[in-house]
Amino acid sequence: MAGAGAAERGVVRFITCGSVDDGKSTLIGRLLHDTRAVLRDQLAAVASASRRRGLAMLDFSLLTDGLEAERAQGITIDVAWRYFCTPRRRFIIADTPGHEQYTRNMVTAASTADAAVILLDATRGLRAQSRRHLLIAHLLGIRHVIVAVNKLDLAAYAREAFDAVREEFDRVAASIKVPAPRFIPISALHGDMVVERGARLGWYEGPTLLEALEAIAPLETAAALPLRFPVQLVCREGARALMGRVAAGTARPGMEVVALPSGRRTRIRDVRLPDPRREQAAAGDSAAIVLEDELDVARGDMIADAGCPPRPARSFEARLCWLAEEPLDPRSRYALKHTTRTLAAKFASLESRVDVDTLEPRPVVAGVGANDIFRARLAAPAPLFADAYARCRATGAFILMDEATHRTVAAGMIE
């Protein structure tokens, strides 16, 4: 029930990822069903579709596989968003594809996620895709990784099957210096340890998957960083107000700030929020800021903590994921969007390609193509005001767009 207590719940965004047939869609269907987010007419549609396919029990994956093409092929081909809540938390799930050529969709979904649930088939163990999922979750700065070891019903719910997968995965995580993920044995098909504990995994004493997700506090860390306020628009009616969303830190009246790129210093006179009773805007809040002095500030500029501004850089190193079908052309100029600012950028050098099987850096020999993860140095005609992505997602991330086709071709994370 909504109502009392609703305002105290935070929002947790998580991605689910797994290889084809690891049972991802079934797990999401199970989460939605067991948290009562599935309604009667949806359930009736699933029941009749399951019968048409000659299945004896409900196929929960039919709840989430939305598009005709993937229903026909039986795989999830794009990111789908789902919503459910418990008395403690609001959840947004991004269901990401496990199919080889769709890495870009996982990168897309991971870019906004607080947590990742990596699904493994206990009877098949780790695969190349699992390593890639772990790498991408790590690369995209996801701090909470949960490995759900699925299909334990096919392994007689044996502890040995779970332990074997866990040990193998731990070795991979250690090799790329990722903090140890949490492991949970589950059967998405029968519902064990997803929302309910079930009766068949008595040897496991940790939290269920839902309990582990509920325990994640939405990132408060961004609000504790120095202020970063990228300007979206300037309102010229009445007092000149800078409109934007706080990317990091907290904006308070009286605090000393610097306007970038001009470098002019001033103080915040007033902070206006959607809820007029609030006076401070923290990371995530849309706000309008009025400065003590009327500086010449425009869209794409940034208001930052005067004591700890971001570093300006016309040339910088980044890790990127190439998203486009057409290969990277090192001679091309791309449009780079960073915060609310778009400028031209070129590749100064391609440093190395990350081998997603061994996770080792490799020389860039045959160029960069779709789904490649690589390190490069980029150059721009004017300085970017950025933080390292590992420290601050919102000011460390950028995208590249093709100047001719306008397609988004790469996701970048500044080092």
Place this chain on the structure above:
Amino acid sequence: MKLERGPLDWLESEAIFILREVAGECANPVLLFSGGKDSIVLTRLAEKAFRPARFPFPLLHIDTGHNFPEVIAFRDARVAELGERLIVRSVEDSIGRGTVRLRSPGESRNAAQSVTLLEAIAEFGFDAAIGGARRDEEKARAKERIFSFRDEFGQWDPRNQRPELWDLYNARVRPGEHVRVFPISNWTELDVWQYIERERLAVPSIYYAHRRAVMRRKGLLVPVTPLTLPRPGEAVEELWVRFRTVGDMTCTCPVESRARTAAEVIAETAASAVTERGATRLDDHASESSMERRKREGYF
């Protein structure tokens, strides 16, 4: 005073950010406003995003000619209150031009709206159309980006969507192409009602319980209107009902309800066992994939 931020504040800030990105990135945007609850929420979010300045876009209503009169009256009252410009383009005119052809005069004009919308987008050269669609409404919508690219035919290609990373939206289009932008993508029906209650937003009266003559068809309650008359032998009952969506009169059905305030609707919605579209839209029942097909063709 330090106030806690809840999920509604998070959703509100996200939507305001998206609306301001449209204003910053697009040359000629428009906001689709029907007088329905989702677009009412959008107008409130636009007030929070842009006031004291005027909206950086006009409002556009695609009038099917099959709207409930209460909704059209509400639309005009809300536009007057906002003091913004409303453009109305009607399916009737597309029929007159011959670009929409109906098999029978009384049939649903829901799908025909796409034609009129695309004609309006071409007429004014809009490069972005902001809409109130939510991902929780339907399976095909659950896969759509917040900035969703449409080609020169107005079509959505679900297999070829632009990757959408962080909050770095790509609004770039060539002449003739446009983006649909959905600021409340991440909201659920319950969020919308909670926002209506929190912001004390007025909505058309038919969203709340009223007495209405209805017929029972395929498990739905079909309202008796000039366009939906009882068939021979069909019983007409007068019940307490409210509408959960207010689309084309020929395919929008109310649910039984006694909820007369937003708070009572919230209590009902939270306990509801049927999705919004399942309870109220005859057209979505047609096939498992009907929404996806219509979206590909340029539907909202």
